[in-house]
Amino acid sequence: MDSSRFAHRSHALRRGRVSAPGRIYLLTAVTYRRYPLFRDWQAARLLIGEMRALHERVQVRSLAWVVMPDHLHWLVELGDMPLQRLMQQAKSRSAIAINRSGAHRDKLWQKGFHDHALRREEDLLNVARYVVANPLRAGLVERLGDYPLWDAIWL
Template sequence: MPRSARIDIPNLLQHVIVRGIERRDIFLSDDDRWDFRNRLQKLLLEMDVDCLAWSLMSNHFHLLLRPTRTPLAPFMRRLLTGYAVSFNLRHNRSGHLFQNRYKSIVCDEDSYLLELVRYIHLNPLRAGIVADLGALDTFPWSGHAMLMGKIVLEGQGINEVLRYFGPGVSASRRTYREFMADGVLQGERPDLVGKRSGASGGGCPASDRRILGDENFVEQLKTEECLHQQLRRPMSIESIVATIADQYGVAPKAIASKSRLPRTLDARAVVCYTAVEEGHTGAEVGRVLGMTRSGVAIARRRGEEVLARIESTAEFQHDTRLDSTN
């Protein structure tokens, strides 16, 4: 069954969940966690993405994000590919680190922001990683400690969250912590992670697990998404080929040829990855490059790895046109 396209529009609150491939651990040491946290902080500031909550588990992580300048996809691509390459080098491994694509749920901010902050920040406690709320207060791998003033993550919107709990930082922190304590016994919240809830339970509508909100929010969002898609004009495949060819110093016709030269293979793979990310189908890309749809899919995966490797070694100046909404 085809996967639903993400709803990816700037200024929407999104609950992002990423799991390790085959549910394997993606954080093996504090070095891994520091690396991820540093990358997250850098990208939040560089790409103007608001972060309201986050928590790192062993085999997955949660982020509550609001991209303000661009869609979420470029941010997540840079975060995940950069971390995966660094992780593989650190642990002498190869291959994919994450399970499929990340999961993102667009959320009605008015109704769910605080519930999501609490749910995400209580994850380490529910999983038994920390013993109690006191230990969570200083746990360095969750945004709760940031809200409690125990750690620093530039880019996390602590003031935006604390303002819901009253004026003054000290008083609002006390009220926020009481709010967290009230949620300790709540247990799992399937509605907050994109699972269907009961008919009267709110949460993700039965027809669309990509959305957390009531029917009015769903209808408003679908109208906005339709308008956004009408305004967005993806870069043509031919333009992508020309841009990547220029960056790699190869002829555009070489990318569409059967050449097996390493530099041309890399360029072709990056074209496949970029074109699909821009919204073109594998069949459309294949027609331009003279490839089968399965060949495009294989090249696309290789292109993601090529970009991650290049980005990790800072040898590639990414053309911002390929991350824009045009």
């Protein structure tokens, strides 16, 4: 594969990303080399604390989320903070907190993140169910209630 062509394409995707306040996005971030860091309860709780801090500062409205062993799915309504900055802050602050705690001592997140802006015809509740059902589909638990690292506003 021509790496220069790939680099150009990935740059174009970043440049074309739309960040609209009030719009709902499904965000996904993956740990570096898919290391299952969030099997560690302390590390997972530190990430969740940083997500909640962004929510409490009204940078984002968290609708549903799940922390999987090696990635995060976060359904949000975007506030005034641009999408790129929101994810940079969530990843940076969680990495700092986790590394300071001693739960991890290496690069924590892969570069970038995936975002999907929901369209009007998409059913928000079904997307939220998809997010929180990840542990079931991954075979981590038999009942969603047995997995502690998720939340949704519809509870």
